[in-house]
Amino acid sequence: MTALRLHNTASGRVEEFTPLEPGHVRMYTCGPTVHDYSHIGNFRTILFEDLLHRLLETQGYKVTHVRNLTDVEDRIIRKSQEQGVDIDVYTAEYIEAFFEDLATLRVRPAGVYPRATGHITEMVALIQRLAAGGHTYEVEGSHYFRIATFPKYGALARLDPTKLKTGARVDVDEYGKDDPRDFALWKARKPGEHFWDTPLGAGRPGWHIECSAMSMRYLGETFDIHTGGVDLIFPHHEDEIAQSEAATGKPFVRYWLHAAHLTDATGEKMSKRLKNFATVRDLLAEGVAPRAIRYALLTGAHYRKPLHFSSEMLVGADSSVRRLNEFAVRLQAPADPADPPADIRQRWDDALADNLNIEEAVGELFTWIRTFNTRLETGGVPPAERASAMAMLRYADQILDVIDFPGALDDAEVIRLIEERRAARAAGDFARSDEIRELLRQRGIQLDDTKDGTRWKRIT
């Protein structure tokens, strides 16, 4: 297996990946803030994480994957107050929708989906640990992290802390901070807000602390991979490093991976603020196939480059997926077990191992498919080779997951109709032949006549 190389934001370089524990990868992905439906820009990052998760698995690693749900946060509080409901009631709808969308896009499930509201105890304990180390201070019931106590602050984002702009977007409830760059660990209770009674006082957690507390709980104080969108590098991940390493004295994360944004056709970042976004359910309502969305987001561009999203690319993705499925049908492969051809499998592995270059991997795959199709055209490809090609397709689909592999035809009526149509064609009765083809089409089966006989496939 080709050695996996990944771009580490912490070093700014592509590095060979080795997990802390041989054979076992622990990864944490920053999940959604469930104040609204996640848009496809959010899912671009999630599909990148899905690619990473699946590739690690095909490389033989056991993967312990944690994806958190941020279910208490400023926007959630504001919107739930506007609706006059508790935050749990407010977020329930969006949490459910999030999991529906994950299933629609065939995202491999994480092992754990911890929720912030379910880990208040861990967060409080971590803040107390930081307090004991002299890294915090309290102002009017809110607790802040004093970044002056953490010299490495700014290293991940390559920001010089002394040059950070200050004052521009400081929240009104944080005027009491000693240094505007300090960040809130715990926010004092405000009238009407959901709060927890804790040894720190009544209030609610700041945003960053949840990821430190939950990742350490499920993955340990040092773990392998932490991912998210590039916008999380600062301040979110910078703050996570500060509060985690200040508390434990150990390295927090070994490899930081960040996905570039999805942009709209004009090249601008897709965001709710600009209202230039679409949700998965929006696209489904427009009749876009789930597989096309998955394929477009997964293979549209290298994860470190912005992906220019458009309806045209969805159309293209749908055609590409159809071509892959068509090839699976055309192979007419025997069910015998087989291994993928070594050369194409090697090219596929090499491309993905090179910092997840799925564009190149897919390019290799299509080149190979065309060559194979040409051989199928001339006929005489032995069953063993077709089985091997099918094995390659299945291997690639462990990552892509967009192919519906043809199963056996088990409907006696369908088999009888195909045979009747064959006889009708032989007799020149094309009216009956077309009638049967239409009949089967309505049952979701399409017939294709080839010089080797009639093929069938299910229409999706």
Place this chain on the structure above:
RNA sequence: GGCGAGUUAGCCAAGUGGUAAGGCAGAGGUCUGCAAAACCUCCACCGCGGGUUCGAGUCCCGCACUCGCCUCCA
């Protein structure tokens, strides 16, 4: 202003020193009762200007433009 990423065909994009992968769309052709699919052929002076080199999309310098981050946005 600081830091970073980018600029490759109509569209999406790979390619990090040796005369430009792949997908989509388009044009022509082959096959075919029809349809579908497939196959073949065609379609790029790699943002601009210098430089290094036998040779540059690929390295260096400059310029233009785009985008991201700079306290709670994936």
